[in-house]
Amino acid sequence: MxxxxxxxxxxxxxxxxxxxxxxxxxxxxxxxxxxxxxxxxxxxxxxxxxxxxxxxxxxxxxxxxxxxxxxxxxxxxxxxxxxxxxxxxxxxxxxxxxxxxxxxxxxxxxxxxxxxxxxxxxxxxxxxxxxxxxxxxxxxxxxxxxxxxxxxxxxxxxxxxxxxxxxxxxxxxxxxxxxxxxxxxxxxxxxxxxxxxxxxxHSFDRPNIEYLLIEKYRPLNQLANYLDEHKNESGIIYCTSRRRTEELAEKLRVKGLSVRCYHAGMMIEERQSVQDLFIKDKVDIVVATVAFGMGIDKPNVRFVVHYEIPKNIESYYQETGRAGRDGLPAQAMLFYDPADAGRVRSMLEKNTNEQQQRIELHKLNTMVAFAEAQTCRRQVLLNYFGEYSHKSCGNCDVCLDPPKSYDATEDAQKILSCVYRTGQHFGMGYVVEVLKGAQTARVKSLGHDKLSTFAIGKDQPVEYWLSLLRQLIHCGLLMQNLTRGSALQLTEAARPVLKAEQPLYLAVPRLKLVKSKDKKRLLSNFSDNNLFAKLRQLRKKIADRQDLPPYIIFSDVSLSEMSEIMPTTESQFLNISGVGQIKLKKYGAEFLTLIKQYEEQL
CATH class of the missing domain: 3.40.50.300 (P-loop containing nucleotide triphosphate hydrolases)
Structure with missing residues (x-):
């Protein structure tokens, strides 16, 4: 050159x-x-x-x-x-x-x-x-x-x-x-x-994204609580089916959230409308299938939620990558239930192309391993792409709240005994009902309220027992028989634990969202909040006037620099990241006038 x-x-x-x-x-x-x-x-x-x-x-x-x-x-x-x-x-x-x-x-x-x-x-x-x-x-x-x-x-x-x-x-x-x-x-x-x-x-690392995971128990309530922490922020929620996107969007709308759904089954005009509303900051949240978002440059997406496990790490990485494109702090939240992985696996197994099926199942298994990892999630993610890192990131749920193990032998015996005494004919939900001592018509009609294992787990919440049940399945002490409605059945490995011949250590169930870093401090530590808010209002006004997404006028990073440096001349304005000669001519006068007026009022 x-x-x-x-x-x-x-x-x-x-x-x-x-x-x-x-x-x-x-x-x-x-x-x-x-x-x-x-x-x-x-x-x-x-x-x-x-x-x-x-x-x-x-x-x-x-x-x-x-x-x-x-x-x-x-x-x-x-x-x-x-x-x-x-x-x-x-x-x-x-x-x-x-x-x-x-x-x-x-x-x-x-x-x-x-x-x-x-x-x-x-x-x-x-x-x-x-x-x-x-x-x-x-x-x-x-x-x-x-x-x-x-x-x-x-x-x-x-x-x-x-x-x-x-x-x-x-x-x-x-x-x-x-x-x-x-x-x-x-x-x-x-x-x-x-x-x-x-x-x-180049490096696959996105250090500004915080990778979080929570086990699904009451997913809608868990999601609502999460979104409550992200009011007035742009976010995407991914689901695996069209019907789920519609149902979830409607439930969130009833809760008063600014939300729309998006999937490939909608009319093209409707899809375009949803996308325009989102990129123009007129809708906060889009609940979508993977059909939404590829290549969209909206830089101020602050969170991406996977309501169900993605089919592979590449999809997960690409979809979470739509958060925080501006380099400011963002979150990737995965709601995980092993049953979701089972449903995805069943879908992939219908592929008649054996080679493609083998590839897709391998990739799903790798994604499940990521979800169930007890080590730094960023390390697992980077290692998958061949970027080997031996240092924990300090910015994922595993690093922020490392898993704690405990002697779970007694709790495991309670669960295994309950599965055995109910005849190994029932799924997780019913076994937990018996453990908790639920006085349901079904439990009474089957006479399971008379069992010695009835109510022996009443001292712990439902979520606690579900977490331990999943861990026992992962450890191979229990299996779910898909041919019998996912009924829990004991394996040979359960025998020595039931007989107290060997101890069993499991992770302490994590029942609450991991507390994130001080996001507000991170987002505003280099900008004056009052001026930043005024600059955003001006940007929105200009964007609406020109029928453009606000970020095409200037990114949040540019506005943050403006609120920090407070340029008052054209040459100073040109030093702001994202301001070139064309944008100076188009928008410089209005932004400089606002900054000067703000400075005079200080």
Missing amino acids: TQSSADNAKQILLDVFGYNEFREGQELIINQLCEGRDALVVMPTGGGKSLCFQIPALVKPGICFVISPLISLMKDQVDALRACGVAAAYLNSSLSYQQQNQVLNDMHSGQLKLVYMAPERLLRPDFLSRLDNLPINLFAIDEAHCISQWGHDFRPEYALLGQLKQRFPDIPLVALTATADYATQQDILARLQFNDPLIAI
Whole structure:
């Protein structure tokens, strides 16, 4: 890359995007792409992947085509680019025939620098012929894990993108993703037929995200309590089924929360409406299936909740990565019930493709191991992606409240005896009813209120016994017979514990949410709250006026810097992260006026 091109890249970074310095690794990737080299980029969500191809697209003459899997992703990035003064467009089914023609005309007249589209359209024979007559400077494949059969979101149409290198061998190709283990990385390289690519694998760590897990007992109440701690914050709650998203959203709405549901079964106009309300801060919470959120750049999502266990660690990592993209503190909360994992496993076992089924079941088992880990969750997560860490993070539930073990022999004997004396015909819920001494009609009709194990566990709450039951299943002392309605049955390993021939140590049941760090202090330790609130109000006013998401005007990080530094001149305003020449011209006067007025009142 020539010195002038390198200088041009830095100037674009400052003038167009408003950043003084490249993030770690960005400059090397940009330089190599500008020199015409292929690249595979694995960089965490919020790590600045988009700039790695957007800046080369602007430095080099010609047009860049960005392959993207979802309409929502395309619109989000194009809106952000246009707000910075970049000539960008997307080409998809959400546009009218006339609008699509306009994009095609702008492509051929040299008026566009970046065009976003899906792989199916790009690879159509008629469109490939069109590409032959265009000055293309780069192909960028976003969410590149979709290419690989080992990836968590394999898409056959993505696998066909290897055609690009055959047809356009001299045009650089960059594949970008936040979630790719070693097998997925190698598959991407092979399928895309790269020529001596730069392989840039960056840290998977997102230190600003606090990883938390709680066992599900009364999930709706637990969720309501959690959301009560996050009032007026943006958040996403993921569920595994469409019906669950609708039911949960309605129950939360009844509780007075600002919430909508989102799933692929809704009409496209309705989905678009929900997404717009969310990214424009007009709805706080979206309860969604995994169909929601891929590639959405909304930076101020403060929490992501998984109401049920995801199918694999890659999905979990990508979905939790939608929290805290602005670098400010955020939380990833997983509500865990082993029964949820059983339901997901049954669904995966219906896959008739044996190889794909084997891959998916392996990935589910790894996700379950993560959920049941007694060691630092961040270590488990990073180790999965080959980034081995031997230091605990201090920012997950296991680090904040390390598991404590105790001699659970007596408690285990109570449970095992109760399972045995009730005939090994019942599930966890009923066994706990007998332990607790519940005077239900069913218990009485079966005569189980006369058993010696009736009410021997009345001194502990339901959640306590459920936690121990799950641990006994994990330890192999009990099994759930799926052919008999998940009835609990004793295994051979239970015999020595029941006979007091060997002690048993289990984890003390964790019945309350782990107390997080002082989130309010972390969020506001570098900003004046009063000015920050006024700046947010102004941003919202401008965003509504222009029908844009507030974060496209300025991010919370930019507003926080403004409230700390309180710039009063244009040159000072340009030193704020995320403020470039275009945004200075568009919004500088209003923000500077507000800051000056605030300063005069101090």
